[in-house]
Amino acid sequence: MARISAESDKHGDLLRLGASVRARRKGLGMSQEALADAAEIDRSHMGKIERGERNVTILNVIKIAEALNIKPSTLLEIAGL
Numbered sequence: 001m002a003r004i005s006a007e008s009d010k011h012g013d014l015l016r017l018g019a020s021v022r023a024r025r026k027g028l029g030m031s032q033e034a035l036a037d038a039a040e041i042d043r044s045h046m047g048k049i050e051r052g053e054r055n056v057t058i059l060n061v062i063k064i065a066e067a068l069n070i071k072p073s074t075l076l077e078i079a080g081l
Helices: 013-027 032-039 043-050 058-067 072-078
Strands: none
Touching: 013 032, 013 043, 013 072, 032 043, 032 058, 043 058, 058 072
16 A cells, blocks of 8 residues: 655645634634644644645544544535545
């Protein structure tokens, strides 16, 4: 099985997930730094997640979703995943 990375994300899954994180964050009036702090993820890494430049572990998806007050499954559904 091929490893998924930002370079091999031919279907744009990472871009869609990042866009859904950004949209939810902005909808809550939350800064990227505040989200990163709440999710206990480095701010620069959060920026890369939102831009679809980083493959996200399921544990980070859970932490991000919790910080956004949303179920991880809903966050993935919003991203079309």
